[in-house]
Amino acid sequence: MKIYAVQMQIKAEAFEENFETIQKEILKAKASSCDLVVFPENCLSGSMLDSLWDSPSFFAICETYHQKMMAISDSIGILYISHGQWFCFLDGVQKTLQSDALSTPILNIKNYKIALLSAKNLEISDEIDFIICLKNEFFFMDSSPFQWPYSKPGFLLNAVGTQNTGKAVYALMGLSKIIDANAQVLYEAPFLEEKSFLLEWNQAFQLLETPSVPLSYWSRVQKALIYMIRENLYRWGIKKIVIGASGGIDSALAAVLYTKALGPQNVILVNLPTQFNSQITKNAAKKLAENLTCPYLEIPISDTLEVIKNNIETYAKNSLFAMEGIHFENLQARARSSMFLASIASMNSAAFTSNANKTELFTGYCTLYGDTSGVLCALGDLWKTEVYALAEAINMDSLVIPTETLTIRPSAELSEEHNIEEGRGDPIQYEYHDLLFRYWLQSKRNLEDTKKLLLDGNFFLETKVPPKIFNKLFSSIDEAVLDMTYWWKRYKGIALAKRLQTPPILQLHQKELAFGAFIESQN
Secondary structure (H helix, E strand, O other): OEEEEEEOEOOOOOHHHHHHHHHHHHHHHHHOOOOEEEOOOOOOOOOOOHHHHHOHHHHHHHHHHHHHHHHOOOOOEEEEEEOOEEEEEEOOEEOOOEEOOOOOEEEEEOOEEEEEEOOOOOOOOOOOOEEEEEOOOEOOOOOOOOOOOOOOOEEEEOOEEEEEOOOEEEEEEEOOEEEOOOOOEEEEOOEOOOEEEEEEEOOOEEEOOOOOOOOOHHHHHHHHHHHHHHHHHHHOOOOOEEEEOOOOHHHHHHHHHHHHHHOHHHEEEEEOOOOOOOHHHHHHHHHHHHHHOOOEEEOOOHHHHHHHHHHHHHHHOOOOOOOOOHHHHHHHHHHHHHHHHHHHHHHOOOEEOEOOOHHHHHHOOOOOOOOOOOOOEOOOOOOHHHHHHHHHHHHHHOOOOOHHHHHOOOOOOOOHHHOHHHOOOOOOOHHHHHHHHHHHHHHOOOHHHHHHHHHHOOHHHHHOOOHHHHHHHOOOHHHHHHHHHHHHHHHOOHHHHHHOOOOOEEOOOOHHHOOOOOOOOOO
16 A cells, blocks of 8 residues: 655645645645645644634635545545544545544544554554554654654654734644654654655655655754744744844854845844943944844944933922833833834834744743844744854854854843943843742742742752752852842843733743743733
8 A cells, every 4th residue: 555645835825825835735646646645734724713613704715625625535545634634535425434432533544543643542342454643743842752652663744834813923843753663753744844755654654755854953943933933924924024233142143044034135224322332342333233244233322322312301390290210121122123223123013023032931031022132033942052052053054143242241131231332231140940940830839838948958959940050159059049039020021011012922832931922920
């Protein structure tokens, strides 16, 4: 029995475009004299369509395309699953599927019994020859190693593409697999690439394909981010992007990713310095643009900010209002994004980005209508330490991110308190706080739980914080508790309001470990 499996790109709600892809693949399967062609879950409609699934017209469209699939099933079996329902057509008619005691659909074809699964860990009877599993899987940085839970051979078919919940963007990862009776992976399709592969069944799977070369961990992360940027901006009709290039690590990494997604001619880097920006970071921003060959613009904004500040002070001098300290810092961030970057983007028929990372969003160390603004937040599911790790991995291939960007202390450069030339910078100690924040998010533990860990002596084991880093930062447990309390209150307070207002985040972690749609408990 010869099977043609299609790891195709599925586009949400694009029925006709998806059907055209399916037709082309069926012609290829027929040309290879295959008995059965298999497509991924929801190959016609895509997934994550929210309220559309409850719409009668949506299901009417689905039924129209099921009939089209049946019409082209002459001489070959067509198998797929649509919104939980299996469809199999052969010779222009719908083939009946049997069910065993556990209601697992069984396909009888060419005298073979095939179990059809849309989820893992279901029991399979001994009479089954092999398994076809269709369950689209998303790319998650924290996914467990692949395990096949059956004693029967089979293949797992995934789609590629992106799915958008309205607040988070996920990547369907591909990596379809052929597995033998010993749960060993015989073949793995490419990551985030369309790929059709042939397999022949004769009491065991015979490989007719050469496996792709697996990518490293950070190569997969980079590829997923670039893929999601490209696909979503294309879907939204955005061809150019404007990035505020500060000379820091976040904007530098974002610039690299968007350049690889759209091409350097479509990425405009803009440096907007004030008196607080060092020559080091200004030079780094310019060098980054030269390395990437992107258009570059430097616009000093101190004079503009002074006009705004003086106007507000003039009219507010007899009131309770003021423009001092952190308020002026926020003015800089808002002016850069909402005023300058938005205007430059509009002038170039482009959009601009949010360069916020996960640590900043977790703590609310970001400015509403400032660095939380933009059409996409590409780094929003990367902790700051992961931003550095990905940047360093990219530089291993090609030294595009300037060395000073990687080595200077992270700093917003919004006041003299952020002066990097004097060794000052962000109040977050990323090597420590990233581990603490990750622990809170992943373990679902609260502040009181963490305090107890400190007192019981289990803090380092549970949080993975190295004692050396902890002891360097804190002289006592009481000092550490004060620090934890401050950041916990931000996480459950103002940070939540800020996270709710970020642009869509490119999601890399599993939903329960990430901000996703930002539906979080206030407990």
